[in-house]
Amino acid sequence: MMHIRISLGVILLWALVALLAPVLPLSPNTIDLPQILVSGNPDEWLGYDDLGRPVFDRLLTGARTSFLVAVAVVGISLIVGSLLGTVGAYAGGWLDLVLVRVMDVFLAFPGILLAIALAGVMGPGIDNVVIALSVVSWVGYARLARAQVLSMKERDHVHAAVAIGAAPLHIVARHLLPLISAPLIVEASFGLASVVIGEAGLSFLGLGVQPPAASWGSMIRDGARYMLVAPHMVIAPGLALMAVVLSVNVLGDRLRDWLDVKSPVKGEGEKTP
Numbered sequence: 001m002m003h004i005r006i007s008l009g010v011i012l013l014w015a016l017v018a019l020l021a022p023v024l025p026l027s028p029n030t031i032d033l034p035q036i037l038v039s040g041n042p043d044e045w046l047g048y049d050d051l052g053r054p055v056f057d058r059l060l061t062g063a064r065t066s067f068l069v070a071v072a073v074v075g076i077s078l079i080v081g082s083l084l085g086t087v088g089a090y091a092g093g094w095l096d097l098v099l100v101r102v103m104d105v106f107l108a109f110p111g112i113l114l115a116i117a118l119a120g121v122m123g124p125g126i127d128n129v130v131i132a133l134s135v136v137s138w139v140g141y142a143r144l145a146r147a148q149v150l151s152m153k154e155r156d157h158v159h160a161a162v163a164i165g166a167a168p169l170h171i172v173a174r175h176l177l178p179l180i181s182a183p184l185i186v187e188a189s190f191g192l193a194s195v196v197i198g199e200a201g202l203s204f205l206g207l208g209v210q211p212p213a214a215s216w217g218s219m220i221r222d223g224a225r226y227m228l229v230a231p232h233m234v235i236a237p238g239l240a241l242m243a244v245v246l247s248v249n250v251l252g253d254r255l256r257d258w259l260d261v262k263s264p265v266k267g268e269g270e271k272t273p
Contacts, residue, residue, distance in 0.1 A: 011247050197245060
């Protein structure tokens with residue numbers, strides 16, 4: 001249970017820093033030339049970067065960037081994917097066939113490569129990162145929702161609702177979505193980790209947030225050139241990224257056990273970047 005508490009503490013700290021970063025006395029873009037590449041000291045625990053900016057302040061600002069992108073992408077992907085998968089599976093026919101073919105097209109490309117291509121076409125920026133990652137992330141939720149609805153729409157309570165004349169929208173909202181919410185929530189918990197890595201990867205490639213805004217991915221990119229003389233520039237954001245992703249995955253496993261979610265249907269629920 002100790003690792004669960006540590007993981008929960010890391011996630012809560014991540015969220016708290018992200019929410020309070022705008023009001024904290026941070027100076028992530030203040031340049032101090034005499035402090036260029038200076039390592040950690042009592043005045044600045046994590047040292048300074050190649051422009052003399054405090055790494056600690058930029059680390060906290062980067063936490064806000066990753067948190068906002070992760071929440072936005074997972075929220076959009078969960079809502080869009082769940083609705084499309086549920087409606088397609090319940091309606092069946094040509095609508096379901098079209099949805100399956102669209103999902104097959106998206107799954108034909110590696111998710112992160114498709115996100116890079118979309119971000120490259122739309123241009124760098126945090127808004128475009130959210131759009132690019134959402135476009136490639138909704139498929140997993142749609143496939144999972146579709147698989148769950150296909151197995152549940154033949155249950156007795158759904159047939160009873162149809163027999164008494166309940167509207168399809170009512171059946172979907174009251175009899176299907178509540179039953180498939182548990183596996184979708186678990187999928188969303190793992191999706192947070194994937195999006196954090198995806199955002200860091202796009203920022204590392206220069207397709208994410210732009211200077212002087214801070215992101216863990218861009219901090220790692222900037223520090224990679226100075227690994228031998230200033231390893232703290234890479235170690236700090238690298239450890240933060242690892243801690244958040246590991247903690248989210250640990251809590252996702254715990255949430256799956258707590259909700260008693262079975263393994264996804266074969267071929268469904270693939271992780272997205």
